[in-house]
Amino acid sequence: MARASFTPENLPLGNERIDQLMFLRELIDANKKVAQYQVLLQNTKLPSHLLLNPVMLNEAVQSTKIEGTQVTLDEVLEVEAQSRKNNKDVQEVLNYYQALRDGMDKLAFWPISTRLFKAMHVTLMSNDVRGGNRSPGEFRKIQNFIGPEGCTLETATYVPPQPQLVDTYMSNLEIYINDPQDQLDELIRVAIIHAQFETIHPFLDGNGRIGRILIPLYLFSKKIIDYPNFFLSEALERDKHKYYQFLNDTRYKGDWNQWIRFFLEAVILQSDKNIRLINGINRLYEHDLDAAQSLINSSGVKKLIDAIFQKPIFTVHSIASAAEISEATCRRYLSILEANRIIFSDGRQRSKTYYYYSLLDQLR
Template identity: 85%
Template structure:
């Protein structure tokens, strides 16, 4: 394998590099599954924005797991509700979550662009996490390389483009995202965009995570999905060695068809999981809301149940804030819910933490 920095093909790719018939079956299935997921989201019994918080946190956990950070969703939710001390691993996950949320908000005023990428990266590398001293919010000025821990440039599996060419390649990618000048389907384009971003590797650290945030942002921006909440990190983490191999094959073998097919299969797998999650959560919401309302005859109980679905690990102060109920009312309701095994607590007399395991089991 050549030791020189890689020189990517500019986008758009030529017609000879892609054979749509190679992955036509997967493309049709991926669109069908995404459409099914969208319809379910639009008609969910639980207000879909309530589920977004834990789903996005789980995405942050899965995406940082690919980079080797071992943190559970429970640990992150405990830190978020102030019942566990923070650490750098959890902070990496929270930084990803904040970068994701901020980029969603900024998309209403900014195109997908260098400015957005750098803003996301600055947030991702904040608060003293690993890589926070490696030019946060700036494209790299030195050569980097990718490979197993402890590898050198000679033993690396991939050497990205020279630093002085990063701006040109990112400018080409930005133009392709916003004005592609080809006739490809948007699901094929995002497979190409993600691969090209990872190939350019414009930052010294955090490229994988920024590239994975880019996936739902792109699909939302192109109106493939109604909200930027379709995340692929879990599906990519499941087959991460295949993920890395097929990415490298686009570079050194020019095999874009195999990569696009794999990417579409990841979309199908994740859509199936999302569809099952929405159906399961709808059933759970109906069941536990009915049970809670049979136990507590008050209009406020629905506010509490809705808040618990947004924050399945919580304390009285955090759930009071989310539900807009007084802490005294929350304590009274929670006492009844805990007595009936709907929620569980750690049993502490002060600063008690509650767990809604029925939802956590479906998210994990």
């Protein structure tokens, strides 16, 4: 017998649904850690925008991994540097990255809204990727269901709301995002918002990825973070079966407290990792910039090191353009850095690809 389609609660949730004493310690710790990460970013030695490209690409890798795509950060960076042929798995990651950037850009003049979700979904499903023929940029008009690969409506673990109700539920979610009318902390709200988006499952494909992009966009829009660069996909992918189960428990058991505590634990885990990453990258940047400047007496070397932190896998052409120096000068600088084992290459005579492993090791 097929599981009936689910009927979600409208937001905001009733006060009886949430007992903050059950996750008060995690809430305090999560807010403290996110604030610590933001202060660290504001005072980093490395201009924080330089880290955005590799960190966002790593988020794209982790988020698509939850959906079953098997690709590494190195492979994506090699395709970006045009030293590796593209494929559909890498393109899914690049689409996620671009959808994330599109969402960030559009927040300057759009609220978080149905319009924004649909625009990001078009980007996510572009370039002939898996699911690209499943109504990109449009809410679903047919019933969908969720479960293990090969499952049917009869064996699904979750059946979202009927398609004719999607617009109504998404309108309620949009109102809650922009005018919540409750007294909850923003980290609790974003946990609820993410779960509600996944419960509605408004698209035929790509719901998990759009729902995870929503997390940093929401925190940025509420000024909890200074830039939409706090990503939870890696922490959620680590415990993905718990992630799915606790989402389902909000639906069929009404257990929001368990889900919120799990979400806050993921925030704490990711904050700790982000803090270690920034501290490690600060030390690396200082050390390798000093080393490079001692080897190359030119103001252009700082531009080159900054560009390498932005693109840790690169060719002469791609990094010279990013650093705004000539290819001849760039080639000479790279030869010195490679001779001193600051960077490494694949050893080809032509179209050589370079790897800045010191940063890659920290990002992976």
